[in-house]
Amino acid sequence: MGGTAMSIGVLLVDDEQLIRAGLRAIVASEPDLEVVGEASDGAEVPGLVSRFRPDVVLMDVRMPSVDGIRATTHLMSTMDNPPKVIVVTTFENDDYVYDALLAGASGFLLKRARPEEIVAAIRTVAAGESLLFPAAIRRLAAQQANRGPLDGLSGAGLTERESEVLRLMAGGLSNVEIAGELYLGVQTVKTHVGNVLAKLGARDRTQAVIKAYDTGFVTPAG
Structure with a gap:
């Protein structure tokens, strides 16, 4: 560009x-x-x-x-x-x-x-x-809580593993840290992250995490 x-x-x-x-x-x-x-x-x-x-x-x-x-x-x-x-x-x-x-x-x-x-x-x-600034995003999400319909991303079709990965992303963990937390290879985590972004229609991790908070899938206190 x-x-x-x-x-x-x-x-x-x-x-x-x-x-x-x-x-x-x-x-x-x-x-x-x-x-x-x-x-x-x-x-x-x-x-x-x-x-x-x-x-x-x-x-x-x-x-x-x-x-x-x-x-x-x-x-x-x-x-x-x-x-x-x-x-x-x-x-x-x-x-x-x-x-x-x-x-x-x-x-x-x-x-x-x-x-x-x-x-x-x-x-x-x-x-x-x-x-990605997890603490700041959690504060922002708390202010915006329940401002719209919360469906928990039920229509996104995330697998159980992808849901786990998204929750850890929302906590600010890197791919390496997620791999350690879930006992997975880093490349496997990258694949899961890619699937999460695709299913949520998110351009990057930040937008995926914001959508997770916005729908109530992840709560600011969670």
């Missing part, structure tokens, strides 16, 4: 110019990262993504015209190969964060995050991994 042959292309989306300038400086200081474009509102995102093909979008959640949730939903629903989205927020208990993750964002960052955390997050999602 975007960037030069060896770099990760990043699109910055925030209505505050000062925030964009700070993010630009952090990204530009890394040899493997490149800012390919900037936007001050979610309405600009589809056109810029089509033009510059970024690998990762740093997306502010609260913007005056089109917020980060709507912009993320649009990207995930209209593009065959959408960029990874990291939502950026002032408060980790922001309701918008939960909705953005449910819409398909791969994780979130706080605006007060250290530069090295921001850089690591970009590299993580660009590599196809997820930014």
Whole structure:
């Protein structure tokens, strides 16, 4: 996608110019990262993504015209190969964060995050991994509890083993840790995780875990 042959292309989306300038400086200081474009509102995102093909979008959640949730939903629903989205927020208990993750964002960052955390997050999602923060997601899920119909993912057709794997994913365990917990090979766990994502229609682990909480399959206290 975007960037030069060896770099990760990043699109910055925030209505505050000062925030964009700070993010630009952090990204530009890394040899493997490149800012390919900037936007001050979610309405600009589809056109810029089509033009510059970024690998990762740093997306502010609260913007005056089109917020980060709507912009993320649009990207995930209209593009065959959408960029990874990291939502950026002032408060980790922001309701918008939960909705953005449910819409398909791969994780979130706080605006007060250290530069090295921001850089690591970009590299993580660009590599196809997820930014999974179990404690923070559990808090978000607790705030959103019972806001919609809870079916426990009964229609997803998960096997008993896949259900076990999803619960451990929701606890923040890596594939290696899940393998140790269930006495399975890592490759077998990877297969189960892939099956879980496919059955839930989830792009990555973060979205699978959010769906598990959203349907009541996993409870915040569980």
